Amino acid sequence: MTLAITRRATLAGLFAPLLTAPGMSAAFAAAATSRRFVVILLRGGLDGLHAVPPHADPGLAAARSRLAVPPPGAEGGALPLDGHFGLHPALAGLHGLYGERLLTVFHAVGGFSPERSHFIAQDCLECGAGERLSSGWLNRLAAALPQKPGGAQTALAVGVSLPLLLRGPASVGSFLPQGAQRPPADLYAQVLALHRTDPVTGPALAAGMAERDYAAGVIGADDSKDTATRFSFANLALSAGKLLAAPDGPRLAALELGGWDTHAAQANRLTQPLKSLDAGILALRTGLGAAWNQTVVLIATEFGRTVRENGTNGTDHGTGMAAFLAGGAVQGGSVLADWPGLGEKDLHEARDLRPTTSLRAITRTVLAEHYGLNAATLADILPGSERDKLLKALVRA
Amino acid sequence: MQTEQFHALARFGLGRRGNEALPGDPRAWLAAQLAGADPGPDGASKAETALAAIARQQLEKTPEAIAAARALYRGETIRLLDHAVASQTPFRERLVWFWANHFTISARMPGCAPLVGAYVAEAIRPHVTGRFADMLRAVMRHPAMLIYLDNAQSIGPASQAGQVSRRGLNENLARECLELHTISPAGGYTQADVTALARLLTGWSVRVQQEPRGFLFRPRAHEPGGATVMGQRFADGEAGGLTALDFLATHPATYRHLATKLARHFVADSPPPEAVRRIESVLRDTDGDLGAASRAIIELPQAWEPAGKLRSPLDFVLASLRALSLGPDRRPDLISVMAGLGQIPFNAPLPNGWPDTASGWTGPEALLRRVDAAYALAGRAPDADPLAIAESTLGPLLGAATLDRLRGAPSRREALALLLASPEFQRR
Numbered sequence: 001m002t003l004a005i006t007r008r009a010t011l012a013g014l015f016a017p018l019l020t021a022p023g024m025s026a027a028f029a030a031a032a033t034s035r036r037f038v039v040i041l042l043r044g045g046l047d048g049l050h051a052v053p054p055h056a057d058p059g060l061a062a063a064r065s066r067l068a069v070p071p072p073g074a075e076g077g078a079l080p081l082d083g084h085f086g087l088h089p090a091l092a093g094l095h096g097l098y099g100e101r102l103l104t105v106f107h108a109v110g111g112f113s114p115e116r117s118h119f120i121a122q123d124c125l126e127c128g129a130g131e132r133l134s135s136g137w138l139n140r141l142a143a144a145l146p147q148k149p150g151g152a153q154t155a156l157a158v159g160v161s162l163p164l165l166l167r168g169p170a171s172v173g174s175f176l177p178q179g180a181q182r183p184p185a186d187l188y189a190q191v192l193a194l195h196r197t198d199p200v201t202g203p204a205l206a207a208g209m210a211e212r213d214y215a216a217g218v219i220g221a222d223d224s225k226d227t228a229t230r231f232s233f234a235n236l237a238l239s240a241g242k243l244l245a246a247p248d249g250p251r252l253a254a255l256e257l258g259g260w261d262t263h264a265a266q267a268n269r270l271t272q273p274l275k276s277l278d279a280g281i282l283a284l285r286t287g288l289g290a291a292w293n294q295t296v297v298l299i300a301t302e303f304g305r306t307v308r309e310n311g312t313n314g315t316d317h318g319t320g321m322a323a324f325l326a327g328g329a330v331q332g333g334s335v336l337a338d339w340p341g342l343g344e345k346d347l348h349e350a351r352d353l354r355p356t357t358s359l360r361a362i363t364r365t366v367l368a369e370h371y372g373l374n375a376a377t378l379a380d381i382l383p384g385s386e387r388d389k390l391l392k393a394l395v396r397a
Numbered sequence: 398m399q400t401e402q403f404h405a406l407a408r409f410g411l412g413r414r415g416n417e418a419l420p421g422d423p424r425a426w427l428a429a430q431l432a433g434a435d436p437g438p439d440g441a442s443k444a445e446t447a448l449a450a451i452a453r454q455q456l457e458k459t460p461e462a463i464a465a466a467r468a469l470y471r472g473e474t475i476r477l478l479d480h481a482v483a484s485q486t487p488f489r490e491r492l493v494w495f496w497a498n499h500f501t502i503s504a505r506m507p508g509c510a511p512l513v514g515a516y517v518a519e520a521i522r523p524h525v526t527g528r529f530a531d532m533l534r535a536v537m538r539h540p541a542m543l544i545y546l547d548n549a550q551s552i553g554p555a556s557q558a559g560q561v562s563r564r565g566l567n568e569n570l571a572r573e574c575l576e577l578h579t580i581s582p583a584g585g586y587t588q589a590d591v592t593a594l595a596r597l598l599t600g601w602s603v604r605v606q607q608e609p610r611g612f613l614f615r616p617r618a619h620e621p622g623g624a625t626v627m628g629q630r631f632a633d634g635e636a637g638g639l640t641a642l643d644f645l646a647t648h649p650a651t652y653r654h655l656a657t658k659l660a661r662h663f664v665a666d667s668p669p670p671e672a673v674r675r676i677e678s679v680l681r682d683t684d685g686d687l688g689a690a691s692r693a694i695i696e697l698p699q700a701w702e703p704a705g706k707l708r709s710p711l712d713f714v715l716a717s718l719r720a721l722s723l724g725p726d727r728r729p730d731l732i733s734v735m736a737g738l739g740q741i742p743f744n745a746p747l748p749n750g751w752p753d754t755a756s757g758w759t760g761p762e763a764l765l766r767r768v769d770a771a772y773a774l775a776g777r778a779p780d781a782d783p784l785a786i787a788e789s790t791l792g793p794l795l796g797a798a799t800l801d802r803l804r805g806a807p808s809r810r811e812a813l814a815l816l817l818a819s820p821e822f823q824r825r
Contacts, residue, residue, distance in 0.1 A: 043746065066563070116588065117576050119749050160739035162760030174762040183772035187811050190802050191768050191818045198820050200707060200755050201764055208761030258505075258746050263547045263569040311565025312550040317572065349588065 032148040035294050035329065035370055036244045038253045038284065039138055039165065040277070042301040043122060044261035047315050048322030049307065049342075049353065050270055051091065052105055052335070056084040059307070059342025067266055067309040081105065085335045090274035093282040097326055101333030104325040104394060106362055108337050110355030111303050116317035118261070121302035125359070126165035128382045135168025140381045141367065142170040142252055151248025152214045153207060158240045158255045162204075165254050171203060173211035173250060175239060177230045215239070218246045233257050237280035241287020244295070255280070260301060264312035281326055293328035296370050296395055300359055306351050307342055320353030323362060329370065329396050336391070361388035369395040403792040407704055407825040409663065409695070410487030412716030416789050417485075427695045430486040431526050431688050435493070438480035441518040442473060444540050447511040448603070448610035455605065466511045470504050471732060473514025474742050478731050482718045492525045492691060493517065494711070495662055497743075499655075500536045500578060501750035502545040504743050509544040513743040516541035526688030529655065529680070530646035533578065537570070537642055538612045540603040546570035546748065553599035553620025566620075571595035573748045574645070584650030586627060593624035597631055597638040652680040658753070659690060664699050665706065666754040672699045704794070704824040707755035710738035712825060713767060714774075717817050720790035721778040729773060738766050768818045775813035783812035794821050 054060055055071035055078055069088055070077040078086025079095040085107065087095045097103035113124035113131075124130055128137025142155035153173035157166045166172045188209055195202045219242050229235060236255060243249045257280065259273035277299070285292045304321030320340070325332065338356035340346050348354040364385040367373055369392075378385065405423035406413045413419075420426030447469055454466045484490040497517055504510035520539040524532035536542050543549040548570035552559045559565055571594035575586045600619030604610055614635045623633045627648070631641045645651060656677035660668030679693040680686070694700055708716065714734055717723075735741050739758075745751050752758060775781075783803055787795050799819045806812035816822060 115582070116572070116591075117582060118747055119576075120582060157760060157762075160760060160763045160766065161757065162763070164756075167756060172761070174760050176762045176766075182769055183814060184811065186807070187772060187814055188765070188768060190806070190811075190815050194799055194802060194815070194819055200759060201820065201823065204759045204761045205764050205768075206761075208765040211761055212765065261747070263567055264550060310567050311552050311554070311559070312547055312567045313564075314547070314567070316568050351588075 032154075032248075033145055033251055033371065034291075036251055036253075036288070036291055036296070036327075037141070037366075037370060038240070038244070038255065038295065038297040038327075040280070040297060040299045041122075041125070041163065041165065041254065041256045042260050042273075042277070042299065043118070043256055043258045044301070045118065045121075045303050045305055045317055046260045046301040046321065047262060047266065047270065047305040048107060048109075048320065049305070050262075050266065050315075051088050051274065052081075052085050052107055052322040053078050053088070054084055054107070054339065054342070055086050057339070057342050059346070063308045063342055065309075066313055067315070082335050084339070085337070088270070088274050090271050091278045093278040094324070094326065097281070098333060102326060102328060102330050103332045104330055105335040106323040106325075106337065106357065107335060108320045108340050108353055108356045109304075109323045109362065110320060110358040111301075112358075112360055113302075114319065116303060116319070118302060118317070123164060125300065125302050126163060128360070128363070129384065133383075136163065136165035137363070137381050138165045138252055138254055139168030139170050139172065141371075142166075142172065143168070144373065144377050144381060145251065145371065148248065148251075151246070152211060152243065152250045154250060155252040156211070156240065156243060156250035156254070158236050158253060163254055163256060171207050173207055173214070175211060175215050175236075175243060177235070177239065214249075215243060218243055218249065232279075233276040234279040234283040238283040238287040241284040241289075241292075243287075245288045245291040262305075262314045263310065263316060264314040266309075266314040269314075285328075288328075295327040296329050296366060297324075297326040298363065298366060299324040299326065300363075304353050307347055307353055308351065318352035319348045320355040321359075323359055325362075325366065325394060331393050331396050338390070357388060357391065360385045361391055362394070364388075365391040365394050369393070369397075400793045401701065403794050404701065404704065406487070407716070407794070408700065408706075409491065411481060411484065411490060411712065412487075412719045412825075413790050413792075414483075414485075414719045415722040424695050427488045428692055430489045431691050435486065435489055435522055435525065437493075437518050437522045438476050441476060441514040442469060442511075444512060444515040444519060445608075445610045447473075447515050448540060448605050450511045451508060452605045452610070466507075469511035470513060470743075473511070475731060476514060477517060478715070478742065479725055481715050482723075488691075489525065492687075493522050495659070496525055496532065496687075497521045498745075498750040498753075499658065500532075500542065501745050501748050502541045502743065503745050503748070504741075505746065506545050509541045510743075512539075512541035512544070515539075524687070526691065527686075528646075529651070529685035529687055530643050532687070533642050533646045534639060536578070537574065537598070538601065540605075540611060542570070543601060543603050543612070546573055548598055548601055549603040551595065551599050551601075552618040553596060555622070556599060556618050556620050558615070558618040559620070566592070566595050566599065568592060568595040571598055574642075577749055579645040579654070580627070580648050580650035581654040583654065584627070584648065590626050593626045594641060596620040596624045597626070597633070597641050600635070601638060647685055649681065652677050652685065656680060656690070659694060660697075662753050663694050664697060666756070669699050672697050706825050707758060708823055708825050709751060709753070709758060710735060710740040710767070711742065711751075713817075713823065714738070714770070716790075716822070716825075717771065717774050720786055720817070720822075721774060721781060721813070723774070723777055727777050729777065734770055734773070738770055739763055767823070768814070771817035772810070772814040774817060775810045778813060779810070781809065781813060783809055783816060786813065787816050790816075791821050796821055 053069040072080040127133040155172045157174040305315035305318040340354040402419045450466045454462045520535040546569045547567045551567035554565045572591045600615045604613040631637045660672040683689040
């Protein structure tokens, strides 16, 4: 802690001006929102039919004689949701949330782009549009929320890199557990001074320093666990929860989890990432403590996968997918899906789950309800999004 | 002033090695690196060797077999990093890493991890100054790529094997071939083209458990009847797939895609259109000669403008080791260092490889970790003279503000770390 205090004292004068968004001053800053919003990006294309099997649809077993998760009650069967859908057995924690009415499951959801390319579809998901933009929608949301009077940046990236979702005009913090031995505080000050006028590196270095100080203050040193545990998704989610819970902590956060691109041996390969996701949500709740009640977590992927299993016990890139809302502020306990069916004639382009709602509409509704944003602001954050009248009361008032 | 020499070392190369002699004419020095064969590192393991380790791992599933396969990945990766640190043809070496990233394979798919050394040696390095069509063929037939993108198990539904087994098509390799390796989405392919190419590539497989281990065309798994890709009809058989790859390799959209990526790598994150057009026209006029395209990059006036590209973590670590003349005995574990910076070699999260623009590497924590890594590396060179190293590695590119702070640093180690973390050293 001594180190952090020294560093803060040394650096305060250097980066303070960079931390305030242009045109904002502390004097005019409104009180920060108490509502937390977390996005978990599942990169690679989660197979919604595997995570949330529609076991009552006879088309599932027909299309997936080797891959289908058995129905509830069978050995290794799905955990029951509403009689039509179940949850993969590795998602026991999410199933518990469903029982508490703190989880909403969406199915047959269309992504931001109809493309089956990971990279186009992920870029569109992160930009919040049908095309690539220069900023991510979570960054634009950060810019639209009342400026925080101090403490951490409004938005937090968990991990080494800054996802496109969080790139843009608003300054963003990031967090990763401490790895190797760190240099003396003054070295950072010197490096920051050299980069201060560099538009590419200057602002990010300054934001990084501020966030590290902040995280050290909130979480403290975390050397008790081995490296693998420290960098596990659950531990990252736990730390993110603690940071979000702090009174002057961030209000928005993005986490990423991979392992979903299961072209082969899907049944084996999906179990571990699903378990990680499940453990991560529970850890996030633990970290958030009482702030969990003011939190909405959106879990989203770039596209769904083919309805029929492919030739290698996996699935290829598809269209309709599953998405989840979890959190103490979620009006949950239901599966929201206008189910298109899995029969041969029901499929999109004769291969994919046909989307009947969109991630764009879901996101728009969540932001509107959670933050009370008006239509103009929503149009900035999610261009081209429209209200879906079937989606309402996703978030508790 | 030797600004162009130092610029060439950073922009086209991997930074200066210690106090090595500066090139006389930088353009001639770069062009000379493209001539002749590139033998690569000594002792790289062959695909057969790596496949034997994979076979043992699959068959025995013992901790020893798994550790042996993992050791092969680590050993081959370190060998490639060492080779780059010591390279006297750093432009050629940069091109090797560029093309290996274009045709990404990733150890995140454990089945291809032991093959990284063989993959670079057999599919990438021999073709860096040759024809793109030859590189594409070599890559698409290499066990590492066939395993990484699942084609090894893809079976034509109407093939002999497809009719008796319940297995079938896997379109992963075909999709990434169109999207990432050749024509890109700008080429305007459809889902039908992806499926058609996947059919043409059925039977392109790998023999792992029996000798001779390596690429194997399995006629029994090959879809009969041929297929139409991008309006072009291709026959079935192994030859049909090869012809389709040649068609894609020499497609105008492929040349545009490759030219854009090369210009982004060597010129600017947003490559100037004239630079892209120039490389594109050379590729078109030479039937996809990558040596000619590389020579054209040297001659681009835009490539000689002051450095604006942020070094990737890989470039940064290689340049630091070269600047500090850190031999293998004094280095930290490079894979751990790269892990801390978010770029473990041959471990990209997805088949599009590592980012090649600053925005992919400028997360706040990511940049701070460069400072941490600079400090860790500086600690390995306790006797180094920071000012002499600053002079030898950056020459006239070293700015007055950085020099001032190096002089004022409280210790040699901090001065060295400051040098490596400075804006000048972070650029290429």
